[in-house]
Amino acid sequence: xxxxxxxxxxxxxxxxxxxxxxxxxxxxxxxxxxxxxxxxxxxxxxxxxxxxxxxxxxxxxxxxxxxxxxxxxxxxxxxxxxxxxxxxxxxxxxxxxxxxxxxxxxxxxxxxxxxxxxxxxxxxxxxxxxxxxxxxxxxxxxxxxxxxxxxxxxxxxxxxxxxxxxxxxxxxxxxxxxxxxxxxxxxxxxxxxxxxxxxxxxxxxxxxxxxxxxxxxxxxxxxxxxxxxxxxxxxxxxxxxxxxxxxxxxxxxxxxxxxxxxxxxxxxxxxxxxxxxxxxxxxxxxxxxxxxxxxxxxxxxxxxxxxxxxxxxxxxxxxxxxxxxxxxxxxxxxxxxxxxxxxxxxxxxxxxxxxxxxxxxxxxxxxxxxxxxxxxxxxxxxxxxxxxxxxxxxxxxxxxxxxxxxxxxxxxxxxxxxxx
Amino acid sequence: xxxxxxxxxxxxxxxxxxxxxxxxxxxxxxxxxxxxxxxxxxxxxxxxxxxxxxxxxxxxxxxxxxxxxxxxxxxxxxxxxxxxxxxxxxxxxxxxxxxxxxxxxxxxxxxxxxxxxxxxxxxxxxxxxxxxxxxxxxxxxxxxxxxxxxxxxxxxxxxxxxxxxxx
Numbered sequence: 001x002x003x004x005x006x007x008x009x010x011x012x013x014x015x016x017x018x019x020x021x022x023x024x025x026x027x028x029x030x031x032x033x034x035x036x037x038x039x040x041x042x043x044x045x046x047x048x049x050x051x052x053x054x055x056x057x058x059x060x061x062x063x064x065x066x067x068x069x070x071x072x073x074x075x076x077x078x079x080x081x082x083x084x085x086x087x088x089x090x091x092x093x094x095x096x097x098x099x100x101x102x103x104x105x106x107x108x109x110x111x112x113x114x115x116x117x118x119x120x121x122x123x124x125x126x127x128x129x130x131x132x133x134x135x136x137x138x139x140x141x142x143x144x145x146x147x148x149x150x151x152x153x154x155x156x157x158x159x160x161x162x163x164x165x166x167x168x169x170x171x172x173x174x175x176x177x178x179x180x181x182x183x184x185x186x187x188x189x190x191x192x193x194x195x196x197x198x199x200x201x202x203x204x205x206x207x208x209x210x211x212x213x214x215x216x217x218x219x220x221x222x223x224x225x226x227x228x229x230x231x232x233x234x235x236x237x238x239x240x241x242x243x244x245x246x247x248x249x250x251x252x253x254x255x256x257x258x259x260x261x262x263x264x265x266x267x268x269x270x271x272x273x274x275x276x277x278x279x280x281x282x283x284x285x286x287x288x289x290x291x292x293x294x295x296x297x298x299x300x301x302x303x304x305x306x307x308x309x310x311x312x313x314x315x316x317x318x319x320x321x322x323x324x325x326x327x328x329x330x331x332x333x334x335x336x337x338x339x340x341x342x343x344x345x346x347x348x349x350x351x352x353x354x355x356x357x358x359x360x361x362x363x364x365x366x367x368x369x370x371x372x373x374x375x376x377x378x379x380x381x382x383x384x385x386x387x388x389x390x391x392x393x394x395x396x397x398x399x400x401x402x403x404x405x406x407x408x409x410x411x412x413x414x415x416x417x418x419x420x
Numbered sequence: 421x422x423x424x425x426x427x428x429x430x431x432x433x434x435x436x437x438x439x440x441x442x443x444x445x446x447x448x449x450x451x452x453x454x455x456x457x458x459x460x461x462x463x464x465x466x467x468x469x470x471x472x473x474x475x476x477x478x479x480x481x482x483x484x485x486x487x488x489x490x491x492x493x494x495x496x497x498x499x500x501x502x503x504x505x506x507x508x509x510x511x512x513x514x515x516x517x518x519x520x521x522x523x524x525x526x527x528x529x530x531x532x533x534x535x536x537x538x539x540x541x542x543x544x545x546x547x548x549x550x551x552x553x554x555x556x557x558x559x560x561x562x563x564x565x566x567x568x569x570x571x572x573x574x575x576x577x578x579x580x581x582x583x584x585x586x587x
Contacts (some may be wrong), residue, residue, distance in 0.1 A: 077563065080570060142570075209562050212440065212554070273440045274554060276447065339555070348514065351551045 014073055016341040018089045022069025023334060025097055027405050029061025030327075031398040034371070036108065038391035041384050047314075053107035058318055060122055061100045063195050066326050068092055068129050070333060071198060075133065075150065078205050079140045088128055095125030103168075112172040119168030123161045130157040145221035149201025152229055156193025159236075160186060184239040191317050192254060193232050196291070199325055200228065200261055207265050207284065210332060213272035216264035224264070227257030244302050251295045251302070258291045279358065280332050283365050287325025290372075294321050308379045315379060319394075320372050327368065327401065331361050334408055342412050344419040355411050360404035367397030426572060427581035428492065429565045435484050436557045442476050445469065447550040450543055458539035461529055474526040477549065481519045485512040487587050491580055492568075499571035504563050511556050518549050 033054045040050035047055065072089045076082050083089060099122025106114030133154045140147050163186040170176045204216050215221075235250025237243075265288070269281075294316035301309035335355040343349050374390025377383070449469055453459055459466045489512065493505040525542045534542065572580070 080566065205562075209558060212558060212561060273437055275444055343510070349511075351548060352555060353551055 014076075014083060014086055014089065016337065018086060018093075019069040019073040019337055020334075021090075021093050022065050022072075023330060024405065025093070026062045026065035026069070026330070027398075027402050029057050029065065029100065031395065031402060032104070033057035033061060034391055034395035034398045036104075038388060038395050041378075041388040041391055049107045049110060053104045055314070055318065056107070057100065057104050058323060059190060059195070060096070060103070063318070063322050063326055064126065065096060065100075066330055067195060067198050068096065070202065070329070071129075071133060071150070073337065074202060074205070074333075075136050078143055078146050079136055081136055081140065083132060084135055085132075088132055092125045092128045092132070095121050095128065097125075099123070099125055116168045116172040119164060123165050123168075126157055127161055130154050130161075133157075143205075145204050145216070145218065145225055146201045148222075148225045149197040149204075149228070152225075152232065153194050153197035153201065156189045156197065156232070160189045160194055163189065181240055181242050185236050187314070188232070188235050188239055188250075191322065192228075192235065195322050195326075197228065197232075199287075199322060200224070200258070202329075203261070203265060203284075203288070203325075206329060206333075207281075208268055208272075210281070211269055211272035211277055212274040213268045216261070216268045220260050220264040224257045224261035227253045227260065229257075231255075231257055248299055248302055251299050255292045255295045258288075258295070262288050262291075279362060279365075280328065283324055283328030283331075283368075286369070287321055287323075287328055290316055290320035290324060306380075308382060312376060312379045315372075315376055320376070324368065324372065327364070331356075331364075331401070331404060334405065338408055338412050342415060344416055348419045350412065350415040354415065355408055357404050357407035357411070360400050360407055364397045364400040364404060367393045367400060371397060426565075426568045426577045428572070428577050428584060429568045431581055431584050432484075432488075432568075433561070433565060435480070436561060439476065439480070439484075440554060440557060442472050443550045443553055446473060446477075446546055450546045450550075453543070455540050455543040456536075458534035458536060461533045467530065470526045470530050473546075474523050474530065477519050477523055477526075479523070481515065481553070483587055485516060487584050488512070491583050495576055495580060496567060496571060501567050501571055504567060508556070508560065508564060511552075511559075515549070515552050515556060518545055518552060521545055522549050 036050055036057060037054040040048060040054070042048055042051055068089075072083060072092075099118045099120070102114050102118030103122055104118070106112065106116075106118055133150060137147050137150055137154065163182055166176070167179060167182060167186060170179060176182065204221060207213075208215055231250045231253030233250070234246050234253060238246030238248075238250055294313060297309055297313040297316050300306060301313045335352050338355055339349055339352055371390045371394030374393060375387050376390075378386030378388075378390060446469065449459075449466075461467060461470065489509055493509060496502075496505050522542065522545045525538060525545065529538065529542065568577070
């Protein structure tokens with residue numbers, strides 16, 4: 001019997017080009033982001049335009065791209081509802097890819113109009129993504145922890161769009177007098193509201209699936225969801241009205257939410273059926289642990305406890321937490337999906353171990369971790385050299401990750417040829 | 421994954437837990453032994469493991485898969501879920517011959533011991549079996565058990581649980 005992958009799981013498994021186009025492009029932007037950062041390293045607060053370009057290559061080009069590919073594929077599995085219009089996933093991809101590229105080039109070469117156009121296109125892409133997410137979540141009542149976090153992420157995404165759009169247009173027209181509060185609210189909504197909520201929500205289905213264990217406690221999950229939701233609301237309001245105590249309260253609640261969820265995931269992991277989980281959980285756990293640490297840096301920045309705390313906060317938030325966690329997840333779900341899509345005409349599918357080039361993945365993790373620590377130390381001690389060394393290590397790590405992706409693709413191809 | 425509310429889901433899950441425990445024991449043994457060093461089948465621990473492989477991996481997997489294909493998948497198809505069950509049945513088709521060959525090798529080894537060649541074959545097939553079956557169980561625990569909870573009514577659930585216990 002020949003299996004048509006597009007019919008698998010009642011159409012809930014999307015055609016492979018959809019998730020993999022997002023993943024492949026994220027891998028490309030990942031390399032570009034580190035290269036831009038290595039060339040334009042700085043060690044003090046106040047982001048230069050090229051560093052802002054590197055930051056958005058990571059947030060929009062890597063994090064949002066992986067989140068889009070993964071959520072288009074995984075949310076329908078969790079909600080048991082197929083994506084209504086796969087063509088809109090491809091529309092999202094083209095809008096985001098074109099938008100991110102123009103946005104980054106505009107920032108790198110100081111071209112405000114390009115920044116505005118690129119930002120607008122990326123915003124439009126994210127809006128289509130938000131519509132698809134909301135459409136898939138409508139009417140889903142079970143799995144409240146995943147869907148609750150996904151709802152907050154979708155709503156945050158819309159708010160990020162509005163604020164990001166305003167900021168991008170302001171770069172061209174300059175109509176805002178004070179944009180720092182908007183920038184802070186935009187950053188909190190993007191990192192904690194959109195990416196953070198998606199990462200936390202999906203971790204409650206992905207981690208138990210990878211380790212073969214039960215879902216984390218619903219009671220703890222609901223507690224975490226409440227803390228995360230309220231924390232986000234307080235933090236964004238605090239940023240907009242420039243009230244540090246409200247921002248701090250939001251941060252503390254967010255830390256509680258992350259802590260509760262991490263605790264329940266660790267409890268679930270300890271009771272897993274699959275004891276030998278290998279190296280692949282290490283980046284995921286380090287990412288999970290870096291989340292609360294990022295908030296601590298944010299609180300330090302809020303009360304001006306040490307120099308460059310703001311830069312360290314952004315670094316730990318975007319790279320230490322979200323990038324570490326998402327790349328860990330990506331290196332696990334890419335072979336998982338590739339294997340499900342690789343059935344040959346004679347009905348064979350490759351083993352996961354045949355597809356995963358663990359050496360590349362380990363090299364990426366070691367270099368990425370070195371980058372996180374070196375750049376973080378560079379901010380702490382005000383050393384541009386340390387930041388640059390870290391960024392170069394990150395670049396080597398990103399190239400290693402690309403090696404992992406290319407090797408995966410090569411192995412799938414070889415398997416298909418050998419079993420044609 | 422989620423909390424299992426159906427009776428048949430709980431029974432299938434128990435089977436999965438047993439299978440994973442044995443597969444992990446087999447995996448640990450195969451990795452420690454390496455493909456170059458055939459084990460001594462007179463050793464009690466080796467004998468017990470081979471017996472488990474011959475019985476559980478072959479017979480139990482055949483029983484478990486047979487029940488799913490003969491009773492559960494048709495019930496889910498009637499409730500509208502066909503894509504996932506087709507995919508899982510296809511995976512059964514890939515795992516079954518590996519399990520049968522591994523079971524046959526284990527039975528022969530219990531009588532005659534391993535030659536370097538038969539051990540190499542057992543080692544390679546054993547690791548393939550561990551990986552394919554655990555990956556398959558991951559999908560069943562993630563997709564099949566939640567589909568059972570969502571799609572089957574309590575009466576069908578009870579009937580299927582009875583049939584599974586009798587199989």
